[in-house]
Amino acid sequence: MAEFSTPTTEQEFDANFAQIKPLMSNTEALYESSRCLFCFDAPCIKACPSGIDIPQFIRQINTGNTTGAAKTIYEANYFGNACGKVCPTEVLCEGACVYNLNEQKPIEIGRLQSHATRKVIDSGKKLFGPGAPNGRKVAVVGAGPAGISAACELRALGYEVDVFEAKALPSGLTLYGVAPYKITNAETLAEMEYLESQFGYKVHYNQPISSRRELEALEESYDAIFLGIGLGRTNALLLPGEERANCIGAVEFIEQLRTEHHHVAVGKKVIVLGGGNTAMDAASESSRLGADSVILAYRRGKEEMGAYEFEYDLAKGVGVKGLFNVAPVEIVGNGKVEGVKFIRTAIQDGQVQIVPGSEFVEPCDMVIKATGQAKQTHFLQLIPGLQLDGKGRIVADARTGQTTNPKYFASGDALNGGAEVVNAAAEAKATARGIHEYLSNQL
Known part of the structure; x- marks a missing residue:
């Protein structure tokens, strides 16, 4: 049975795809920023690829200087608002937070970052401008x-x-x-x-x-x-039957979903091929679009997937099932997808080896290839x-x-x-x- 009902309106789509890092209220931001220890040699800064001075902007939020916090963020990262929401903070800044050493919840750095930047975006306040023209x-x-x-x-x-x-x-x-x-x-x-x-x-x-x-x-x-x-575009697998209707690349599927929302149709049983973060997104999205069953198929074991663990947990949380140590051999069907023929695999000396005679067909009516770009x-x-x-x-x-x-x-x-x-x-x-x-x- 489907975890989610198929959305038919924009409101239902928004409910199915509710933000996993919703914007904080002023009160939430005040309380959360007060938890920061303002570490001297802050590991969160070192973990941020853009080097945002995280203790500084959190202190600014805590003292009511949200505009100053936004400026601190944007001076380091022009995608400050987006990164607060889409960054894998669980393994970057929040993953490095010293609270983890005491098995306590780390500071919600990403949400605080989005809080400050969203405030200044909504206000339209001028923080930056072009430099003096240099003629180039x-x-x-x-x-x-x-x-x-x-x-x-x-x-x-x-x-x-x-x-x-x-x-x-x-x-x-x-x-x-x-x-x-x-x-x-x-x-x-x-x-x-x-x-x-x-x-x-x-x-x-x-x-x-x-x-x-x-x-x-x-x-x-x-x-x-x-x-x-x-x-x-998504890499082709070069499998027989890959041209069948309802066999689509994950990049193309996600783009369609982002632009067409609830107008995107998904199969009743979806198989997602891949083990990276994009595969997790495509699987979770399929479930949220109302698929009865979503299977994530990967040629290695669960522990060898390239996806972050929290991304896999997110997919599992909406009913996605894993099928591991299988490699696709053919997309089967008559004109449109009716299943995927797999062969079981084993890992020997770090290499994927097929298990002869272990072919089987997993029925489905949609295949999403999350096989890289x-x-x-x-x-x-x-x-x-x-x-x-x-x-x-x-x-x-x-x-x-x-x-x-x-x-x-x-x-x-x-x-x-x-x-x-x-x-x-x-x-x-x-x-x-x-x-x-x-x-x-x-x-």
């Missing part, structure tokens, strides 16, 4: 966490910035690829509008950069080009002199983000192969400074 122009390809963070920092340094985005809305995976129970569309877009109003960069929507001619136009018009293109190598090969590594990732200087084509810089998933929003935001801010260093040396 930078093109940013992609309006995701990396691209927008780079745009903000570059504007603060005085550059004119144009962002070119293929889709109709900004924020990349924060809008299109994060589960709706982590952050709403309205929250994501409100932060993007706030940042654009603060820094004054220009975003050109529905304007993909996908040809050599378009790249040449950027090279001629701009002093540097920042690549924040992220990753592409493809690198955008076709596009990247259009850039002369741009080197990629053996996994299709952009090769760039670790400190400056400069690629092997000196005019191009990169950050985010296209560079690191796929990480968290906070990683993209932090890397892009550093890369913007790398662009500034490079262009300053050309004067």
Whole structure:
């Protein structure tokens, strides 16, 4: 029996996808901030990829200076509100909180962060602005966490910035690829509008950069080009029957869910293939859309999944079942999905080995492939002199983000192969400074 009823209205969708980190009230924020010990050598700061001064902003909340807290956060991380909600705080800042050593609940750092930043977003208070114009122009390809963070920092340094985005809305995976129970569309877009109003960069929507001619136009018009293109579509499994109706990639499924909400149909019995965090999201989302049964199938054991433990617990909490040590062999059906043929596996010397003669078919009417995203190598090969590594990732200087084509810089998933929003935001801010260093040396 389904854990959730199929939502048919926006209100029912919101109820099924209720926020797992809801916004705090002023009273909740006051009480929670009072728990902080304001550690001298705060491990939470070290655990944050963007290095936010967490004790500082919590103290500011506790003393009623919420605006100051928001400024402290945004000075370190331009995606301060989104990261408070979508970051895996359980294994980053909150995971490092000293309260864990005494088996006490850690400070709810993420919710406090979202509380402060949401307050300033709602107020529209001006905290930042562009630096004095320096006469230089930078093109940013992609309006995701990396691209927008780079745009903000570059504007603060005085550059004119144009962002070119293929889709109709900004924020990349924060809008299109994060589960709706982590952050709403309205929250994501409100932060993007706030940042654009603060820094004054220009975003050109529905304007993909996908040809050599378009790249040449950027090279001629701009002093540097920042690549924040992220990753592409879900990797194909190359299995027989993969083309059947109701066999979909997790990235495409989540994007459809984020844009169409309760209008997305889900099967009665769904099998999700994969063991990463995206697989957990897709499985949990399927259950919340009203699937009677959701099975998470992975070729290794439960303890070897790449997903964070709390993400798996979240999926289990909405009725998702695990099927481990199985590898898909074929998507079976007549035109549309009717099941998945699996073969059982065993791990020998760390390698997955199939168990001969152990094939079986698990019936279902929908398959979601959470098998990673493809690198955008076709596009990247259009850039002369741009080197990629053996996994299709952009090769760039670790400190400056400069690629092997000196005019191009990169950050985010296209560079690191796929990480968290906070990683993209932090890397892009550093890369913007790398662009500034490079262009300053050309004067």
